[in-house]
Amino acid sequence: MCExxxxxxxxxxxxxxxxxxxxxxxGGYVTAIRASQLGFKTxxxxxxxxxxxxxxxxCIPTKALLKSAQVFKYxxxxxxxxxxxxxxxxxxxxxxxxSRGVANKMSKGIEFLMKxxxxxxxxxxxxxxxxxxxxxxxxxxxxxxxxxxxxIATGARSRELxxxxxxxxxVIGYRQALTLPxxxxxxxVVGSGAxxxxxxxxxxxxxxxxxxxEFMPNIVPVEDEExxxxxxxxxxxxxxDVMTNASVESLDTYGEGVxxxxxxxxxxxxxxxxxxxxxxxxxxxIENIGLEEVGIQTDKGRVxxxxxxxxxxxxxxxxxxxxxxxxxxxxxSAEGITCVEKIKGMHVETIDYGNIxxxxxxxxxxxxxxxxxxxxxxxxxEIKVGKFPFSASGKATAxxxxxxxxxxxxxxxxxxxxxxxxxxxxxxxxxxEAVAARKLETTGHEILKTVHPHxxxxxxxxxxxxxxxxxxxxx
Ligand SMILES: Cc1cc2nc3c(=O)[nH]c(=O)nc-3n(C[C@H](O)[C@H](O)[C@H](O)COP(=O)(O)OP(=O)(O)OC[C@H]3O[C@@H](n4cnc5c(N)ncnc54)[C@H](O)[C@@H]3O)c2cc1C
Numbered sequence: 001m002c003e004x005x006x007x008x009x010x011x012x013x014x015x016x017x018x019x020x021x022x023x024x025x026x027g028g029y030v031t032a033i034r035a036s037q038l039g040f041k042t043x044x045x046x047x048x049x050x051x052x053x054x055x056x057x058x059c060i061p062t063k064a065l066l067k068s069a070q071v072f073k074y075x076x077x078x079x080x081x082x083x084x085x086x087x088x089x090x091x092x093x094x095x096x097x098x099s100r101g102v103a104n105k106m107s108k109g110i111e112f113l114m115k116x117x118x119x120x121x122x123x124x125x126x127x128x129x130x131x132x133x134x135x136x137x138x139x140x141x142x143x144x145x146x147x148x149x150x151x152i153a154t155g156a157r158s159r160e161l162x163x164x165x166x167x168x169x170x171v172i173g174y175r176q177a178l179t180l181p182x183x184x185x186x187x188x189v190v191g192s193g194a195x196x197x198x199x200x201x202x203x204x205x206x207x208x209x210x211x212x213x214e215f216m217p218n219i220v221p222v223e224d225e226e227x228x229x230x231x232x233x234x235x236x237x238x239x240x241d242v243m244t245n246a247s248v249e250s251l252d253t254y255g256e257g258v259x260x261x262x263x264x265x266x267x268x269x270x271x272x273x274x275x276x277x278x279x280x281x282x283x284x285x286i287e288n289i290g291l292e293e294v295g296i297q298t299d300k301g302r303v304x305x306x307x308x309x310x311x312x313x314x315x316x317x318x319x320x321x322x323x324x325x326x327x328x329x330x331x332x333s334a335e336g337i338t339c340v341e342k343i344k345g346m347h348v349e350t351i352d353y354g355n356i357x358x359x360x361x362x363x364x365x366x367x368x369x370x371x372x373x374x375x376x377x378x379x380x381x382e383i384k385v386g387k388f389p390f391s392a393s394g395k396a397t398a399x400x401x402x403x404x405x406x407x408x409x410x411x412x413x414x415x416x417x418x419x420x421x422x423x424x425x426x427x428x429x430x431x432x433e434a435v436a437a438r439k440l441e442t443t444g445h446e447i448l449k450t451v452h453p454h455x456x457x458x459x460x461x462x463x464x465x466x467x468x469x470x471x472x473x474x475x
Contacts, residue, residue: 055106148315192219194358220366247262248262294316296318364423365424371418382411
């Protein structure tokens with residue numbers, strides 16, 4: 001073979017993979033690692049930072065900010081713990097810098113994991129092409145790669161509403177909210193899903209006057225109504241104004257701050273603030289990635305897939321925020337693992353989307369899984385409900401964090417654990433018990449007979465279950 005042909009053959013093999021993943025968020029990078037573990041020659045393409053939204057602009061940097069807020073609050077309440085009174089103070093840019101540092105460290109960690117798992121990282125903007133190929137554009141140069149299987153995990157961005165156009169300065173999305181150069185004195189947060197209330201809590205705790213405007217009758221609308229109502233009370237107690245059944249109709253950004261025209265049940269009101277944070281959901285990154293050219297079907301802004309994440313075109317798959325399942329990091333990762341294990345021909349279970357935990361990390365935190373009480377009733381279940389307040393928990397009392405409760409819902413007939421809803425400090429670390437128990441099709445009886453360690457917050461789960469069956473001890 002002449003040198004030229006040999007070179008060409010080498011380049012061709014290098015550019016040809018078993019699996020190419022587009023996007024390196026918790027969907028993409030986890031998929032790539034699992035693919036590599038399964039022996040596939042794998043490449044991942046990323047146009048921005050390894051780790052995607054979750055590590056760089058979502059889950060992780062928000063939790064870093066929230067931790068700063070929590071520490072700030074604890075210091076300011078030192079006397080509650082028998083310590084001398086201290087006035088905590090801070091420089092806002094340092095709080096932001098810590099959060100960015102945490103995000104960067106996590107992103108570097110993904111770089112390490114890619115190397116460790118021998119995954120080729122291709123930097124650039126990818127587009128899928130016909131014939132199981134992709135093109136990657138970087139600095140004006142385009143390179144083609146091919147693979148037996150192409151997995152699209154391009155994620156999502158902040159959704160823009162026509163009446164809430166984001167200018168990135170006065171009307172911002174989550175990216176700017178994570179990196180503001182200075183702390184606003186006042187802020188209107190539009191939307192009270194997890195992202196909205198986490199930012200509302202962070203800014204309010206640090207001293208910003210925050211108003212939350214929610215279109216639905218309850219904040220955190222996907223949660224059990226009792227949890228939503230309890231959080232509303234807690235946020236109000238923390239000094240946050242909460243408006244429900246209210247919608248921002250228009251914004252006036254002329255002049256110093258922003259004026260928001262808000263429609264309420266009692267007529268329109270004008271709110272004024274330094275800044276408006278739009279937290280009204282996400283829009284999937286489906287544009288300009290070649291879907292139309294290849295013929296991959298989408299619906300309502302998301303890529304359509306079957307239960308194995310195959311798109312309408314064989315050889316092309318999609319996972320994570322780009323498909324119409326819950327937009328959560330752990331869902332994206334689970335979908336990616338399921339997708340490649342199926343490609344490998346393993347015996348794989350489909351994901352049970354009814355058993356996905358959801359967490360919100362304001363204080364008190366929220367964690368839930370399964371049906372809400374309302375949903376269980378609507379589905380026709382006869383139910384047993386148990387509730388245990390953290391005010392009756394020894395550990396919560398010792399911690400000085402007694403706000404909140406655990407609520408459990410069982411099917412009265414067969415004992416199926418239908419739902420678990422918690423609000424309180426630390427509950428996001430507790431919900432996995434309910435998820436695992438439900439996965440194992442455990443009934444209340446097994447939870448009651450599972451000895452929980454004392455003193456822990458997790459005892460509240462056992463006690464809530466006991467309450468559902470009339471056996472509660474501590475209330
Ligand atoms: C503020 C905030 C807080 C959040 N907190 C939580 C939380 O606490 N828990 C939780 O579970 N979820 C949370 N989420 C949601 C979570 O971040 C997403 O569900 C998750 O990141 C989705 O993962 P993904 O892999 O689908 O996409 P993403 O993480 O969005 O990653 C997609 C990647 O693809 C890249 N990409 C896009 N197009 C191309 C292209 N054409 N070529 C190359 N690369 C491309 C992007 O640059 C990006 O890096 C939060 C989100 C936000 C915004």
